[in-house]
Amino acid sequence: MREADPDADLEGALAAWRRYRRRRRVAEVHWVDALYQAYITAILGAITLFALAAIVGDEHLSAGALADVRADGADWLGALAAAVLALGLRSGSRGGPLALERSEVRHVLLAPVDRTTALRGPAVRQLRFLAFVAAVVGVEGGLLASARLPHHAGLWMAWGALYAVATLALAYGAALLAAAVRLPSPVATAAGVALVAWGVADALDAAEGNPLVAWGDLGLGPFHQSWTMVVAVLVSLAVVVAGVVRIGDLSLEAAERRSSLVGQLRFAATLQDLRTVVVLRRQLAMELPRLTPWARVAVHGTGRAPVWSRGLRGVLRWPAARVGRLVLLGIVAGLALRGAWDGTTPLVAVAGLALFVAGLDAVEPLAAEVDRPTRSRTLPLEPGELHLRHLPIAVVVMILTGVVAAVAAVAVPPSAEAVTVAAACVAPGALGAVAGAATSVLSGAPDHSAWSLAPPEAAGVRLVVRTAWPIVLAAGGTLPVLAARAAADAGRSPELAAGQAGVLVAVGFVAVAAWVVKRDALHETWAAVIDPDHPNNPRNRARALAAEAEAYDDADEELTDAR
Amino acid sequence: MPAEPVLVTTAATKSYADLVALAPLDLTVREGERVALVGHNGSGKSTFLQLVTGLLELSGGTIEVVGAPAGAADARAAVSYLPDEPVLYDDLDVREHLAYVAALHGVEADDDDIDELIERVGLTERATDLPARFSRGLRQKASIAVGLIRPYQLLLVDEPFVGLDATGKRSLLSLLDEAHESGAATIVATHDPVYVERVDRCLALRDGEVVHDGPATPAEVLELVTS
Numbered sequence: 189m190r191e192a193d194p195d196a197d198l199e200g201a202l203a204a205w206r207r208y209r210r211r212r213r214v215a216e217v218h219w220v221d222a223l224y225q226a227y228i229t230a231i232l233g234a235i236t237l238f239a240l241a242a243i244v245g246d247e248h249l250s251a252g253a254l255a256d257v258r259a260d261g262a263d264w265l266g267a268l269a270a271a272v273l274a275l276g277l278r279s280g281s282r283g284g285p286l287a288l289e290r291s292e293v294r295h296v297l298l299a300p301v302d303r304t305t306a307l308r309g310p311a312v313r314q315l316r317f318l319a320f321v322a323a324v325v326g327v328e329g330g331l332l333a334s335a336r337l338p339h340h341a342g343l344w345m346a347w348g349a350l351y352a353v354a355t356l357a358l359a360y361g362a363a364l365l366a367a368a369v370r371l372p373s374p375v376a377t378a379a380g381v382a383l384v385a386w387g388v389a390d391a392l393d394a395a396e397g398n399p400l401v402a403w404g405d406l407g408l409g410p411f412h413q414s415w416t417m418v419v420a421v422l423v424s425l426a427v428v429v430a431g432v433v434r435i436g437d438l439s440l441e442a443a444e445r446r447s448s449l450v451g452q453l454r455f456a457a458t459l460q461d462l463r464t465v466v467v468l469r470r471q472l473a474m475e476l477p478r479l480t481p482w483a484r485v486a487v488h489g490t491g492r493a494p495v496w497s498r499g500l501r502g503v504l505r506w507p508a509a510r511v512g513r514l515v516l517l518g519i520v521a522g523l524a525l526r527g528a529w530d531g532t533t534p535l536v537a538v539a540g541l542a543l544f545v546a547g548l549d550a551v552e553p554l555a556a557e558v559d560r561p562t563r564s565r566t567l568p569l570e571p572g573e574l575h576l577r578h579l580p581i582a583v584v585v586m587i588l589t590g591v592v593a594a595v596a597a598v599a600v601p602p603s604a605e606a607v608t609v610a611a612a613c614v615a616p617g618a619l620g621a622v623a624g625a626a627t628s629v630l631s632g633a634p635d636h637s638a639w640s641l642a643p644p645e646a647a648g649v650r651l652v653v654r655t656a657w658p659i660v661l662a663a664g665g666t667l668p669v670l671a672a673r674a675a676a677d678a679g680r681s682p683e684l685a686a687g688q689a690g691v692l693v694a695v696g697f698v699a700v701a702a703w704v705v706k707r708d709a710l711h712e713t714w715a716a717v718i719d720p721d722h723p724n725n726p727r728n729r730a731r732a733l734a735a736e737a738e739a740y741d742d743a744d745e746e747l748t749d750a751r
Numbered sequence: 752m753p754a755e756p757v758l759v760t761t762a763a764t765k766s767y768a769d770l771v772a773l774a775p776l777d778l779t780v781r782e783g784e785r786v787a788l789v790g791h792n793g794s795g796k797s798t799f800l801q802l803v804t805g806l807l808e809l810s811g812g813t814i815e816v817v818g819a820p821a822g823a824a825d826a827r828a829a830v831s832y833l834p835d836e837p838v839l840y841d842d843l844d845v846r847e848h849l850a851y852v853a854a855l856h857g858v859e860a861d862d863d864d865i866d867e868l869i870e871r872v873g874l875t876e877r878a879t880d881l882p883a884r885f886s887r888g889l890r891q892k893a894s895i896a897v898g899l900i901r902p903y904q905l906l907l908v909d910e911p912f913v914g915l916d917a918t919g920k921r922s923l924l925s926l927l928d929e930a931h932e933s934g935a936a937t938i939v940a941t942h943d944p945v946y947v948e949r950v951d952r953c954l955a956l957r958d959g960e961v962v963h964d965g966p967a968t969p970a971e972v973l974e975l976v977t978s
Contacts, residue, residue, distance in 0.1 A: 190864075190902045192828065196857030205851050209842060294838040295897070298804060299855035300828035370808075440822065441808050479769050507768075 199305045202296060206309065237328055246335040257337065258411055260391060265404030267387030269355045273400065274380025276359030280366025281376035282472055283442025286310055286435075287450035293443050304436030311435055315360055315428065319353050326352030329407075339410040347409030350421070355403050357424040364431025367438045373473060374509070381516065446472060461633035463555060466548055477505040495574065499553035499581035510549055517546040518589040522596030525613070525669050529597070529606065536670065540624075540663025543586075543593075543617055547625030547662055550585040554578035555629045572705040575630065579622060579701060586618035593617065612686035613668045616693035620665015623700040628658035630707060661700065665693055754782040757829065757905045757936045758803060762812035765798050765959075772798045774960040775812060780936050782904070785927075787947045788940040789972050790956035796940035797835065799956070800907045803938075804832045817904055828856065831903035835910035835940075837894035841883040845874055845893050848882070849900045856901035865900070871922055872896045887914040895923060899930075906930050908939040912946075924949070944969035944976070 249257065279285045286307065288297075296306050330348025334341035366376055389395035402420040409417065449472045456464035481504040485497065524539035548555075554575055557564050564571050594610035631654065668686035675685030703710070716724035723729075758780040765773040773795045780786055788796050801807040803814055805822025816826035839848060846865055853860035869878050872892040877885070882893045891914045898906070908927070912920050928949075930937055938954075939946065947953045947967050955963035955975040963975050 190853075190858050190860070190900070192857040192902045193859060194857070198855060198857055201854035201857075205854060212842065289840070291838050291840045293806075294832075294834070295840075295852055296855060298806070298827055298830075298832065299852070299901075300824045300857075301855055302824070439808060440806050444806060474767070476768065 198299065198301045202301055202306055203309070233324070233328075237331070240328070240332055241335065244332045244335060248338070249336050254337070258408070260393075261408050262401050262404035263387075263391035263398070265351065265407040266398050266401035267384065267391050267404075269351075269358070269400040269403040270383040270387035270398070272355050272359045273362055274383050276361075276363035277366050277371065277376040277380050278373070280363035281371045281373040283367055283439060283446040285360060285363040285367075286314060286438075286443070286446075288443055288447045290444060290447040293440060293447055297440055297443070302436065303438075304433070307435045307438070308432060311364065311432055315357075315432075318356055318360060322352040322356040323349040326350070337410075343410045347406060350409065351403065351407035354406055354421050354424040357428040358403065361424070361427030361429070361431035364435055364438075365427065367442065368431070368434035369437070370439055370442075374512075377509075377512075445474070456633075462548075462628055463559070463632065466555075467559075473509065475507050475509050477502075478507055481505045493577075495577035496581055499578055502553045502556070503581060503585060506549075506552075514546050514549055514585070514589050515592050517542045518592030519596040521546070521589075521617070521666075522593035522598075522610075523600060525593065525617075525666055526597040526600065526606070528666070528669055529609070529673050531673075533670065536663055536666050539593075539666050539669075540620075540659055543589075543621035543665060544624045544628075544659045544662035546589050547582070547586060547621035548628065550582040550589070550622060551578070551625045551629055553581060554626060558629055558632070570705075570708075572707055572709075575626075575704050575707075576701055579626060579704070582622045582626070583618050586621045587614060589621075590614035590617045608683050609669070609672045609686055612672070612683055612690060613666070616668045616686075616690040617665045619693055619697040620667075621662045623665070623697050624658040624660070624662030626704060627661055627700060630704065631658075661696070664696060667693055754784070756781050757817055758938075759815045760803075760812065761814075763799075763802060763809055763814050764811040765795075765802055765807060766810045771959050773802065773956075774958075776961060778954070778961075778964075780905070780938065782936055783931060783934050784936045784952060785931050785950040786936070786938045787950040787953045787972075788938055788956065789942070789944070789947070789953060789976055790940075791976050793958075794956040795959040796956055797909050798959075800832065800909050800938065800940055803905070803907060804830055806832075828902070829904040831898045831901060831906050833895055833898040833906070833908045833911060835913060837882070837887075837890040839882040839890060839893060839897070841881065844879045844881055845869060845896065846878050848893065848897050852897050853900050858901055860900055868896050868900055871926065873918055873922060888916060888919060891915055892919055895926070899926060903930075904935055906935050906937045908937065910940060910942065912941065912943055942976075944972040947972050 276285070288307075288310065297303055326349035327345045328348075329352070330343075330345035331341055333348065334344040337344065365371075383400070386395060387398050387400060390398035390401065402416040403424075405412075405414060405417050406420060449468050453465060453468045453472065456468060481501065483504055485501055485504065521539040521542040524535040524542065527535040528539065557574060557578060561571070564574055567574060591614055594614050598606050598610050668689040671689035672682035672686040676682040712724070716722040717726065719725060720727065723732075756779045758778070760776050760778045762775040762777060763773065764771070764775045776799070788799065790796050798807060802809060803816065803821055805826065809821075814821040817829045819825035819829075821830075840851075843851060846869070849865045849868065850860065853865075866875070866878070869875055872895050874889065874892050874896065877889065882890050885893065891911075895911070898908075906927070911923055915923065927937055927939065937950075939950070947969055952965060953963060953967035953972060954961060955967070955972070957975075963971075967975070
């Protein structure tokens with residue numbers, strides 16, 4: 189039996205080994221690769237800055253608009269800080285924000301090394317990197333703001349950076365503390381939602397007292413300074429220091445679950461494999477099917493509609509977290525559509541995105557089928573037809589989500605005249621969301637190898653279209669809202685306009701359903717057209733037919749000669 | 752006078768939402784005791800071992816290792832865990848793994864100590880290779896060496912024979928015997944009924960509950976696991 193030296197400096201040994209590993213990793217990175225990465229980052233940053241500059245514009249604001257920014261700007265920046273803080277709380281409740289190597293959890297955190305010391309280094313490095321990114325974002329935001337607001341650009345950039353770094357520090361510290369006190373995920377989610385709702389309500393003057401407005405004030409520092417801004421900075425510092433001090437109390441169970449999933453999640457996200465990202469995210473959140481379903485569905489032999497029945501059973505085992513998420517997404521979509529109805533058209537994109545994400549949950553039975561193609565192909569049913577049969581249950585789920593959206597849209601603030609319009613928009617919204625989500629799930633991850641020889645412009649455009657198309661389909665389901673608004677503005681019946689637009693959405697849904705059924709055949713045809721060696725390529729088929737006809741003529745001639 | 756307890760569990764339980772992975776368990780394991788943990792897949796063996804290491808958190812009850820709560824620094828110093836799925840670094844070779852883990856536990860392991868252990872598990876030819884490129888069996892051997900280079904009073908081994916060839920299995924059995932002779936308690940979770948012949952006590956789990964605690968023959972184990 190080996191014996192440990194009671195006076196051994198375990199933390200010192202750990203630090204020395206980490207330095208050794210880091211030196212070796214750095215030595216393995218070729219300077220050309222590092223330069224290339226820096227070059228790509230700089231190019232992307234410049235493109236983002238120019239695109240945002242084009243959107244923001246460079247004309248100075250009118251006196252009225254400037255007064256609005258002075259009055260409400262800090263409230264909206266406070267709401268943004270609340271959203272970042274909410275993300276931090278959620279990450280912490282799931283073992284974040286650190287994503288350790290699994291071997292670090294097993295060998296370092298299970299050794300008698302002081303865990304706070306062992307984790308402080310990785311945490312400080314991560315915080316340093318995130319603070320740098322936040323500062324860059326803050327500087328860019330300040331630069332954009334300076335184009336339209338009075339005061340020097342340098343001043344805006346400095347305050348922008350301070351706002352971003354203070355907000356990041358607050359959220360990062362809160363995440364570490366949430367992980368240390370083992371904050372349950374539902375509590376973190378509820379707290380996050382409450383913070384964001386408070387922030388938005390404050391910005392809309394429907395509530396008061398959002399404490400994060402003090403962080404928002406930092407972003408508008410060039411306009412005015414107050415002692416609350418000093419408090420915001422000090423609180424951010426205090427929270428992040430407290431988080432680092434408590435870092436050793438994190439749950440190993442959550443840390444290990446996170447360590448094994450976060451790497452896969454990042455890899456799937458890099459490949460734009462949305463389905464894998466969804467599945468891994470659920471595992472990270474421990475989102476498991478209920479052992480006891482919400483309601484029992486009686487089994488009568490094989491049943492007449494096994495696919496529908498399977499879908500329904502799957503939905504009835506959804507965990508409460510998933511149901512809650514659909515309700516939340518329904519509320520977000522409803523509020524965004526209410527905003528669009530009141531005149532802010534771009535909010536349709538927010539509603540479309542929320543409905544698309546909800547749709548990804550709704551098409552889960554279909555997605556589970558797509559994940560197991562071998563099993564699907566053993567069934568005496570064409571895959572396309574099988575996939576089509578999964579859609580009705582998804583539509584039912586989305587109609588229920590749409591009802592939540594309609595209630596939210598009508599209730600905040602209450603409007604009796606919006607009830608009939610909202611009711612007319614529920615079904616089209618559901619159809620659009622299911623069409624978008626089903627398209628995304630069936631399309632799968634992009635096959636980069638197939639387009640590796642294409643010009644970058646063509647491959648890039650294809651990638652953007654492929655990524656955006658399902659979301660556009662989902663947003664298309666909200667068309668009746670815009671049609672109803674236009675009709676109401678023109679003095680016509682909004683309900684009728686919504687209904688007519690709804691018919692258009694239904695036609696689009698039927699087209700998507702037809703694509704679902706015929707997808708394999710269409711792919712086969714397309715593959716034959718673009719591949720000159722494919723036996724079904726039109727030229728090859730023509731040659732084969734010509735050869736067949738020639739052979740027939742020869743046989744005919746031989747027969748005639750024989751006679 | 753009975754040996755000192757190294758592991759004491761009191762109503763230790765683990766559940767995931769409405770799924771009970773381990774029903775309340777009261778157990779005492781003493782110094783030098785050899786325990787086999789048997790049960791079918793999903794019976795709670797790995798859950799129990801991971802609770803003792805501190806990798807999983809208890810839903811109720813307590814677990815103490817050498818008088819300290821599971822997961823506390825003193826408990827971590829006393830427990831060595833050989834998992835069923837080897838977890839190793841991608842960028843360290845076998846020798847570096849052993850040197851690293853020894854350093855983390857305050858062990859002065861010189862080259863001879865490391866080479867001897869590497870030889871015992873049959874990895875001499877691969878000592879400077881990265882385990883990331885090993886087969887399952889070789890990774891398992893590297894994991895065994897990593898678990899045994901450090902001091903321990905309680906050795907937890909999860910499905911140790913999976914993926915090992917006959918030589919590897921023999922070496923492991925010999926190393927487990929040495930661990931027992933040095934006074935450490937061993938708890939080995941296994942599906943191999945023959946292994947119970949080498950232990951003092953067999954603990955059988957079924958659906959998270961203890962259904963047998965005491966000596967058992969291989970035939971009895973088969974019945975306990977399959978019935």
